[in-house]
Amino acid sequence: MDNRLPKILPLTLLLGLLCSAISPIVATKEYLAVGTYGNDLHIIDPANLSLLKTIEIPGSGSGPSFMVTSPDGNYIYLLSNAWSSLIGIEIDSGKQVFRADMNTETLMARGMFGLAIHPNGSELYIVQTRTQKHRNYYEVLPPQVAVYSTDGGLNAKPIRSFTIPRHPVELAVSKDGKSLYVYAHDIHRFDIASGQLEKTYPVLNWQRTDITPPDKFNVWGTQNYSDYHLLFYYGFDSRDPNTLKFGYQGMNVRDGYHIARLVDQATSTTVAFVVNPNGQSKLFGVGDKIFKIDLASGKVEREVAGGQLWQTAKISKDGTRLFTGGGRCNIGVWSTADLSKLGNIVLPNCADQADSTLLLFEN
Amino acid sequence: MKHLKPINRTAERIDNSDREQTADQVFAMDPVYPAGCTTALDPGVEVDVSGGVSALCIPWEADLYGCSDPCYWPASIPDTLSHPDWSEGKTSGQNDWRELEPIYPKR
Numbered sequence: 001m002d003n004r005l006p007k008i009l010p011l012t013l014l015l016g017l018l019c020s021a022i023s024p025i026v027a028t029k030e031y032l033a034v035g036t037y038g039n040d041l042h043i044i045d046p047a048n049l050s051l052l053k054t055i056e057i058p059g060s061g062s063g064p065s066f067m068v069t070s071p072d073g074n075y076i077y078l079l080s081n082a083w084s085s086l087i088g089i090e091i092d093s094g095k096q097v098f099r100a101d102m103n104t105e106t107l108m109a110r111g112m113f114g115l116a117i118h119p120n121g122s123e124l125y126i127v128q129t130r131t132q133k134h135r136n137y138y139e140v141l142p143p144q145v146a147v148y149s150t151d152g153g154l155n156a157k158p159i160r161s162f163t164i165p166r167h168p169v170e171l172a173v174s175k176d177g178k179s180l181y182v183y184a185h186d187i188h189r190f191d192i193a194s195g196q197l198e199k200t201y202p203v204l205n206w207q208r209t210d211i212t213p214p215d216k217f218n219v220w221g222t223q224n225y226s227d228y229h230l231l232f233y234y235g236f237d238s239r240d241p242n243t244l245k246f247g248y249q250g251m252n253v254r255d256g257y258h259i260a261r262l263v264d265q266a267t268s269t270t271v272a273f274v275v276n277p278n279g280q281s282k283l284f285g286v287g288d289k290i291f292k293i294d295l296a297s298g299k300v301e302r303e304v305a306g307g308q309l310w311q312t313a314k315i316s317k318d319g320t321r322l323f324t325g326g327g328r329c330n331i332g333v334w335s336t337a338d339l340s341k342l343g344n345i346v347l348p349n350c351a352d353q354a355d356s357t358l359l360l361f362e363n
Numbered sequence: 364m365k366h367l368k369p370i371n372r373t374a375e376r377i378d379n380s381d382r383e384q385t386a387d388q389v390f391a392m393d394p395v396y397p398a399g400c401t402t403a404l405d406p407g408v409e410v411d412v413s414g415g416v417s418a419l420c421i422p423w424e425a426d427l428y429g430c431s432d433p434c435y436w437p438a439s440i441p442d443t444l445s446h447p448d449w450s451e452g453k454t455s456g457q458n459d460w461r462e463l464e465p466i467y468p469k470r
Contacts, residue, residue, distance in 0.1 A: 083433060327429055
């Protein structure tokens with residue numbers, strides 16, 4: 001046996017203890033972010049609903065709209081300049097660190113609700129609807145997904161792009177980062193690297209006999225902690241055209257399957273849905289009312305009056321609090337257990353959130 | 364209308380579309396945002412999706428800017444793609460809506 005071992009071992013143990021004593025254990029913390037008219041981005045502490053900072057977004061326009069965060073929570077990427085610019089903001093410094101202007105002199109390109117980020121934070125994906133300006137007429141170009149590297153800087157250009165079916169709105173990335181789901185009339189799965197169409201999940205073209213072909217409100221399904229990216233749809237009873245039915249449909253982005261359910265006996269429609277990441281068995285719908293729904297069956301377990309229209313929702317990672325935003329200048333907090341209202345924050349100057357998404361993320 | 368004769372290329376293209384069977388190539392903007400918002404057909408502030416009023420936004424001002432951005436009620440509310448300055452300086456829909464001005468056709 002080596003006689004040096006007993007001498008080295010206590011020394012390494014001592015060094016290890018010393019390092020752990022001087023290195024702080026960094027706990028992650030959750031933050032809320034939302035955009036408002038006046039082109040402002042607000043960062044909020046969801047624990048006590050206090051405003052931490054307001055960042056002015058460079059450029060013109062009514063305010064930031066769709067937003068996503070980087071996986072490490074250090075950056076927010078958002079659409080501004082009337083949906084023609086994709087901008088990246090470093091949260092700590094408030095500085096613009098990424099910018100992609102999509103318009104040119106002869107090409108009008110806008111993104112709106114179709115924005116997603118790779119799970120490793122390396123790439124951004126944006127739906128571009130494009131129109132070529134000719135001398136005396138417009139030419140509609142096929143919609144496409146443009147892919148940007150997040151280290152593209154302040155004059156970022158797409159690193160690749162691929163054509164997608166018409167009428168696209170939202171995007172969702174699979175948890176393994178290999179597939180991109182395009183929410184259009186149906187949902188289409190693309191290979192992220194090659195842009196090849198792999199599979200189509202029928203929605204407008206599904207063969208259901210209980211409901212008319214659905215009208216899909218393909219917005220407000222945003223980045224959240226759960227494995228689901230669900231959107232609102234409605235139609236009319238096939239046997240009774242006066243009876244409105246609505247439900248939720250979309251992808252489980254971890255296991256790659258499509259889910260569609262009708263909401264059972266709801267008394268009003270919703271605008272947005274979010275699944276509780278704790279257990280992933282309860283779904284919350286928000287609109288003029290707040291609903292707690294069993295995800296598997298669509299059965300409403302509880303509903304409360306929302307007090308106003310809510311357009312976007314997030315749930316804390318521990319699954320205990322539902323945050324609602326959109327429409328006017330309030331952000332509400334609700335208990336996911338019984339939908340009791342826990343609090344409310346009024347944004348500065350009561351500026352409107354308009355179509356800004358509400359982000360909840362860890363840093 | 365055989366007595367009409369095209370005198371520019373645009374008119375010629377329209378005139379030839381029937382013969383070249385290209386009339387079906389005219390289709391709505393997709394979705395509409397790059398060039399304007401005249402084809403959004405969703406009901407707006409007057410009625411809800413079922414034709415009634417019970418599912419309208421509470422209050423209606425809650426959806427004012429959400430639907431002017433970019434263009435969801437083109438008949439009722441000026442869209443902010445065609446009229447980006449319409450709500451300039453009026454950041455609170457619920458407080459400032461009285462200051463919003465109608466939009467008139469330009470002469």
